[in-house]
Amino acid sequence: MVAALANWRRQPEKRSGFRKSFPGLFKQHGVIERCEDEYMLHLAAEFSRFKNLMVLWAMHPWERDARLAHHVLHQAHPAAIVVEVACTRSAEELLGARKAYMALFHHSLEEDVAYRAKDKPYCSLLVGLVSAYRYEGPKVSDDTAKAEAKALGAAVKSAGGGKLVENEEVVRILTTRSKPHLVQTFKYYKELHGKYIEEDLGSEEALREAVQCLATPERYFSQVMAAALREGADHHGKEALARVAVTRSDVDMDGIRAAYQEQFGAKLEDAVAGSAHGHFKDALVSLIVGK
């Protein structure tokens, strides 16, 4: 395109030919070819998606997470993104994001989360997840894991589909224990009760997302990607494509591709290529596939 700017100097007929041969953008309107408003919006959206992707990619991960969280909190998006950021980042990254949030927005992250989620049932869960500084080592106490698996089972039974997300024991276990410990606890849960804990948490969105993000982040992200690529995905769903590609490309994108392959039987990069266009598509695919 840029080369054409120079080559077609003082040759309006070349430009006119370009307009005539681009029926998507230009429609004949009397004597001149006129731009289609819809296509212009479509172009703007595509370019801005690309711009957002590049900017998001270039930012420091801490600032990226802080801006994501702020955007979500102040636009009343679903809490899922905050849960995702809080649970899938390592303890140091989460701390860095909280510090970046303080530097950018002059409030602490837990302050804003607590304020926005004030009346929601998942408020204490969310604040706890966001303020956690989990132990990162591999040491796990089997006895505690077994005891907590029992406690979780008891909580699920007693809640009976009700407010499990407000149950103090459940919130305590999910928001303070280290990730290896939680993986072990969920394993014991399956042994004790025969079902995976995600199934038992059926209707509680926030809890289920938290459990998935903590124990099996790759499956969670592959599900998010699939939802974004499906027909009729809304705006938030589509944003997820860029967000997941950028934030996970350094971390566990290979695991996510493997999980996607396992769950949906197709390659993630093919699905993305089928759904996005132009530079945005190329950028996404290169983030997903890498070298």
Added chain:
Amino acid sequence: QKRAIHSFTPRPVSRSHIARTASDPRQAPVPDGDAQGPLQRPGPRRRLRQPPQGLPRYAHSPLSPPRASAVWRGAARSSDLSGFFSVCLSGWGTNEALIISILGHRDAAQRRAIRKHYADTYGEELLRSITDEISGDFERAVILWTLDPAERDAVLANETAKKWHPGNPVLVEIACARGSKQLFAARQAYHDRFKRSLEEDVAAHVTGDFRKLLVPLVSSHRYEGPEVNTRLAHSEAKLLHEKIEHKAYGDDEVIRILTTRSKAQLLATFNNYNDTFGHPITKDLKADPKDEFLKTLRAVIRCFTCPDRYFEKVARLAIAGNGTDENSLTRVITTRAEVDLKLIKEAYQKRNSVPLEKAVAGDTSGDYESMLLALLGKE
């Protein structure tokens, strides 16, 4: 009476959980050139009076100005540590006065340098050697003082969480009377030392409304800046007043405000409360003198608004009456010695018409008393 130290060192077999640092001490053999046997080394008193050749004389005074220069480090290695060599390995008994005069007059960076040099040179943790020689309240005071502030908070928090009872104020003090960075450093030190997170242990051992308050309190990472939203301060003051009127002390909103708002915002809220309703918020929280939760809430608020008066009260209650609460007294003096002990002393003098040093001297004795007085006189 003196409390047994067992509560502080639950595993008598190894005291490593107090004395060890995050990094393993390197097993350095005692350098042969330097070492003279205990019998040949000059006694500590002579050492103190005659500075070794080539070192500036100031490095020897117990009140030497804190300087992290190589010269000082040389002094630490030669004079202080030789002091320790004779103290701990001489087999002629321990010179507590030397321990006090060396450790009691050093700031955090110097103490850390001493520990590191000791570990490098002798292959053993300084604190472990010390705990083998001394005991009781004196040992606890020396250990708490010598640890880094972050490790100190972590050790205190671990001890408190394990034997927590309603009304125990230590966790509140750690969470509220420290800045965001220090609280966070304490959490990191907790990870390194105990292989679990602080909030994990607090949540596992604390129950009920206290857990709802204490877990977010220790996990908070408050905004440290001066920005305040006055309208928000006013609305939250009204909200707090309403909840207190209905005796909903453990309400989610009360906890949310106290555990997430920044210090500046909270001070504005409490001032606003005073302006709007004519009396400070702590007055409204005195409805039931036996309610431990109210006491905890008051402690939170006072640690934010007037930490020196809060700690003055802790010290006063520890000293007053028959017997002394050594644990509380040690905690106040060792944790605030590098922070605002001067203000606490002034507050104590104002409230009790007696200097804190005099009260401590009157109520404690022996090496423990000397250690506390050395820390009190450090300013």
